[in-house]
Amino acid sequence: MKLKHYIITSLVLAVNLSALAQSGLQKKADNLFNKFAFVNAANVYKELISKNDNADYATRQLADCYAFMRNPDEAVIYYKTVVQQANVPTEYYYKYAQALRGIKDYKESRVWLKRFKDAGGDINDSKFLKDADFINTIFNAKPQYTLKDVKFNSKYSDFAAYEKDGNVYFASSRDEGVLKTHNYGWNNEPFLDIYVKAETDTVVSTKSKIKGDINTVFHEGPLTISKDGKTLYFSRNNFNKQVLGKSNEGITNLKIYKATLIDNKWKNIEEVSFNSDDYSVSHPALSNDDSKLYFTSDMSGGLGGTDIYYVDIKNDGSYGTPQNLGNVINTNKNESFPFINNEGSFFFASDGHPGLGLLDIFGTVSDNNKIVSVINFGIPVNSSKDDFSFFMSEDGLSGYFASNRDGGVGSDDIYAYDRTPQLKIEGTITDAKTNKPIANATVTLLDSNNNQIATLQTDNNGHYEINIDRDTDYYVNTKKEDFLDKIIPVTSKGVEKSVTSINANISINPNTNKVTPITELQPIYFDFNKYDIRRDSTVELDQIVSLMKTTYPNMVIKIESHTDARGTVDYNNELSEERAKATYDYLINKGINPARITSYKGFGEQKLTNQCNGTVPCTEEQHQLNRRTQFIVIRMQ
Template identity: 70%
Template sequence: MRAKHHILTSIILLLSFSALAQYGTQKKADNLFNKFSFVNAVQVYHNLIEKDFNADYATRQLADSYAFLRNPDSAVVYYKKAVEQPNVPIAYYYNYAQALRGVKAYKESRVWMRRFKKAGGEVNEERLSKDPDFINSIFNAKQQYFLTDVNFNSKYSDFGAYEHDGKIYFASSRNEGVTKKHIYGWNEEPFLDIYVTDKSANDSIVDHKSRLKGDINSVYHEGPITITKDGKTIYFSRNNYNKDVLGKDAEGMTNLKIYKASLIDGKWTNVEELPFNNDDYSNGHPALNSDETKLYFASNMPDGFGGTDIYYVDVNSNGSYGKPQNLGNVVNTDKNERFPFVNSEGVLFFASDGHPGLGLLDIFGTVSDKTNNIISVLNLGVPVNSSKDDFSFFMNDDGLSGYFASNRNGGVGGDDIYAYDRVPQLKIEGTITDVKTNAPVPNAIVTLLDGNNKQIALLKTDEDGNYDINIDRDTDYILNIKKEDYIDDTRHVTSKGVEKKVTSITENFHLNQVEKVLPITELYPIYFDFNKFDIRSDGTAELDRIVNLMMNTYPNMVIKIESHTDSRGSSRYNDRLSLGRAKATYKYLIDKGVDPARITEYKGYGEQKLINDCDDNTNCTEEEHQLNRRTQFIVIKME
């Protein structure tokens, strides 16, 4: 029995450790998905499905990943599995219909589109007719991003927000507090400078005192920027202006160039022009990739596809730069591609008025294959994009938040900065405690089930009694908590109606312990002959059984020994006699290997606790007196 219990415990431990590992794997997959690293996310979601960990959720995410990888054949396979799931969000009817359109299964696509509409979905027929690309239809089927205003926009142009080490850097033409104002004749606004503000300083005034300190800002345009991870080097755009001399091309126009500077004693200095610049065309909008081996930028250099294109140069370990490389016609068009940004997974975002969009400049993300070749672009859709210019996209490392700029209606000035949040992964989290002591209950088994009692996830609470599990939105669940020696607890929970910005639902549990009934009846008394404390043969059999129970069946059991006499003889004599019986019993158990620490006491009670009426005033038979000449065993602790 004990061996079976040990095996069962081992299996539960292995399952729980595996579940914890798979939970970490799911978080990794979701993080890759949010950062547009779909080819890597696919591999991880496949792993989750193979491990049968939250497989329904992983299947839906896998289907979307294949769709965004422009692989409708695989997307159709997993969307088909998704729409067969009970209580699947109806958005997947729409996604399945669009993926079927991608494999030219138009008749079946219309069937699922009708099911989507019948289930309450809304279809913009005009928009669908204008967008023949199934991938954008799926990506933009639901709102991906939610916007919030920032408090440092001005009545002038503000854009290029870039977050680094708790500070937000951005370009602005504001000039509050500046005594000598320089006006750009093109739009009658002051020239752009680079500003910086603390992210946490929500109510601070961002004026001329917030201009970047050092030698970067000049009397002409600066910005936007990118900064190395160590915070010591900045790359920035600036008009062709070196050593107080404004450079011009053959036609008398001043182009943009890319410069870098170093942070020394809190000021940016040692400004130097990058070697691949040219007076005859513009290079601007620098962006570093995550390992800082490539610098991306926009340029209208000759032999591009038209307008401005996105290029990159290799940043060599010795500080030199490679030759500019055009990113090709998947990204670049015959119009303008500008404002590149590369997130922590190496995914490129950019603004373009050449790709199909909602208005003028729109913001796009790129999708790459296994060899990191860009295979398609995704329009980020409403509300990031509008009918106006939308540009200078930035994403934080969480893949869920960042900034962009737009000159859409309703802003404070010409160009305004907007903060965005992507709908984050939702999770259930909580703490399991003992209802009486309020102490945490570690290693409790937490099982998440769907509305049909199908297991979705299994894990154990940590040493502080905490747990958390990723879940879908707008879904009903069941949570079951089990812990040995506690009463199971089951609760229905739902993510329906939870606000989009909410990231967790808290469900704490207070467990009641099971009332233990100690198996006292398993320890029978042993009996003694009149006026003796020797252990009889019938007593040794019971004592040997107790030794086996304590050393094998209940290895944590603790007892105490109480010995007694009959009423014959004086009380003082009987006290000594009963103590002798207690000592003899104790010695027998210890000699057989029982740990003395597991016997809290051995005590003689003489004739104080007779179990019948055989006192000095009663004539009793020898059999009745025998019942009082005994040693009893009291169980103090079982585990």
Template identity: 65%
Template sequence: MKLKNYIIISIGMFIGLLTYSQNGTLKRADNLFNKFSFVNAAEVYHELIDKNYNADYATRKLADSYAFMRNPDSAVVYYKKAVEQPNVPIAYYYNYAQALRGVKNYKDSRVWMKRFKEVGGNIKQEKFTKDSDFLNAIFNAKQKYFLTDVKFNSKYSDFGAFQHNGIIYFASSRDEGVSTKHLYGWNQEPFLDIYMALNNTDSLINHKSKLKGDVNSVYHDGPVTISKDGKTMYFSRNDFLKNKLGKDKLGSTNLKIYKAILVDDAWTNIEEMPFNGSDFSNGHPALNPDETKLYFASDRMGGYGGSDIYYVDINQDGTYGKPKNIGAVVNTNKNEKFPFINSEGALFFASDGHPGLGLLDIFGTVSDKKNTIVSVINLGVPVNSSKDDFAFFMSVDGLSGYFASNRSGGVGSDDIYAFDRVPQLIIEGIVTDAETNQPLPNTVVTLLNTNGDEIAREETDENGEYIMNIERDTDYTVSVTRIDFEKTTLPVSSKNLERSVKSIKTDIVLNHKQKEHIQKTEFYPIYFDFNKAVIREDGTSELDRIVNLMVNKYPKMTIKISSHTDSRGTTEYNNELSQARAVATYNYLVNHGVKPERIIEYKGYGEQQLVNNCDGTINCTEAQHQLNRRTDFIVIAME
């Protein structure tokens, strides 16, 4: 492969990889945002803005990230930029108004709230925003969670769904199909056991679906959390081990946390955690992503009131640290229960002490750069209701999960509900050559709104692929351009799509431009004196002819310049001298009116491309050497 071709291909591959990298960066930012990792998401959105890659979209998401980090000062800055964007979603008028309220700029807040109403915005005054908390107002301005049916609920209590390797583990008081039924005196339902289901639609869940091994007992068992390798389970259970039921000083039995190990598909080797106690309850265990901490709820002495969220460190030698209260940002003088840590380390929990819609509500937390929790967010409807909502679980991608509720309309006392979050919508496709059906890398794809304003622009990667984030319920135009191909535009709409749709596939075929018949034009070499790189007077006439043709007759012509030396002198020196001749030629043409971008390349080749046999092995005349001291011109395109 010739060096110049290798360079061109390498540059093309680099541009393609760069575009692919930016696509991956955008996906990573959205993924972090979906999982409440707003600090890390903000850093990536900043990076995208600095690279001017989908900058409008990144600006809006950056503003949201700052709002959720309870940083209204920064949120206001980027919301202001967002509302100045053409065709911005009207929800950002509302978000900007709320952020202005967060910095106590009530005058401007009223202006933008009025504008939001004028363009058709609908404002719902949720109960949990009555404390003038701008953060919850922004987060819950638009419904983010949508519920789907769970077929394995029973007429009894079902809660605590936890999914691992495709299996859903959950606690249930169903105990049908066995000869002996133990009833819990509190609600006259059977005691809780841990069951397994394969999916939401698995309705045949009975005593045969119980967890295998020694975890289930004659008292309450569950909910559970499982290590990533699937070999260790932590679970709640009444104070019961080795057929001995523990009681406190008043004769009541509290909850404790136990550990089980998977041996031959059965959970066994039950071990009580060392931080338990018979005079208080520990329950609802949850592991953090790197499994160095175990979170749980406890009503032990020394908390803020009711039950609080605690954690213990899991040491490398398998021992456990002392319980630590997670602090007053999360814990209140009432009850905080059912912690869950998602894949980005964000804590979710149920509480009846924070402003909510009713009894227990589910909240998410936001942390700063030091991983210190700085605020909590009510997840809003439909996750929360006027009844108890608890036992939250989120999938690794942050787009689906489960929670439990005793709200009206269920089939039992507590039911499990599955949720989906609306995924970011993308438009993607492949740009191909109509004649060869081959993909076209480095092709410019531009996203326009209905007014023709540019929303985003990118180049296809080495496989001719492109991908861009778009808003839902919006009309767009996609414009595709490439040298030597006809410009193509086509309308794209994201209106009336199902919530589950994540991508609009739009492949684009480009046609070659129709070639006009142009008379072949021949350029003649210009020559240089020995050991010099100065344009001679006899060379200016040819250069002036080239300028005239390129400027006046063929305004789209592109050329390459290649300059050479004779064989006298060292190879290194001749390379430098020929490059100086190429630069001198380039400068002359540009200085006389040829646009620089129409000269694709100007390069010196030293003595590599002699036109005769004067390579130093034979005697040559000065006239023969002169033929090698030249600059040649190659026409790349005439139009």
């Protein structure tokens, strides 16, 4: 029995949550993404893109989803779009380069790797020669998790930390005691016992061992506890009622035992029915609804090494037949230490999937409750050594893992992690005069250099939410038709780590000088290759003169003239300028004050009204629609 494979890891998942605006649909996608449900998240991001709802951001997230799912063929498609976006974070040059490596397009990968370096990216060229680095770069882009010290490690093995109701349960071989010569031959350390550390405990000693009949003179290891806190499953050597069981080969394997809490002590120890003397059953983990018990075993019929299995827990407390999780999870090497978090996401350790060294921690991707892919979490969760026994708290913001990496206190050590909560700006946009909320106002997040990061519309209650980075300066720009624009500065610098929201209510003033659209100002048209005012056009121009002189004596306009796509660009620019000048001269000659025409400008063929750009056949009538002068109302009063 390789008890060395009892291990725990820190989940430092560097998900790119750069500042972004959240619609309801986007919030759904991001929640799925942050819970590692990448297949479902990808489907929602596709829906966001189809609706043009913060599409640039959704495309970035969709590309990341496929990268996390180790599907570079799809990732390349979306990263190719992403790297063309304005103000895209330079890390995406790096991600695109790695995705291109995933489809063996090494030449193009080096192009984007150089772009990343030229943009100031910090990289080590040698890393890109290894396929395993593809996934690592994604998770290391911007860590959301940080490691913290664990004070209760010993000079021996400590691992399998599990938190329940304020207590931390863990396995440790620290008890030298009177039986210190009775050591485990594998590592020459004392046998493992289960310890409990209360939140207020400052010292963990032999008095901290779990209460009841759990610990023996042999190994006790990883455990899991039911939601109601009354049932405990744990690993132990094949030793029960003072009898040490052995296989036909004389090996004492691992078994899973069940205990019941009675008067704050764990008693009534009994084996689970699917144990065997001939193979190991260990590392119990309950599903988040207590309906399934997952475990590690080397029973016959597996894929090789140790595999992960599960059994259904029936209403009467009995167990179903062990089911192998299949070849998405299991390999011909060793898979172990299953864990299911509060959201139902599955985690495990393996040395059979591509990794950084020995055992690595992996997450999974599920589609319709079926695991379809695994994810190596990369560094600093994984190292070149053993990393295993992952645990996440119910709120998903902290947890534990174990590792025998360099720099530890003992042979295996417990590591803890904290997750920095996402910070957001939120508030309500209101009418400054009436204090009523304004629905469908456009709220845009800008960085300190006024580059647009994301945009959204307020909901029916005038509310908005925008995810932001910490220790960063921003501007929030609010726009609404018939209201004056308003820009306010917002900073997340100095905000406490526990704070998750910055309130930024914004009142905007009605625009009393708003422009009223006038349908009477119709465009006029020109003959091919001419700028003379046609007879039919004088009718429209005379109507404009009448409106400006009588109906709207303070109206101010500007003139914009255009051509069709025939002819050279330079010639068309000159021709449109002549048409704009001819239109301007006509109005001035009719008595319009030049001060009431702010500009007259030609745009050549830049603003065609149809598809007649020279690439498709068009009728003369279609070309005619592009040979026009338009009148833009600047001010009415």
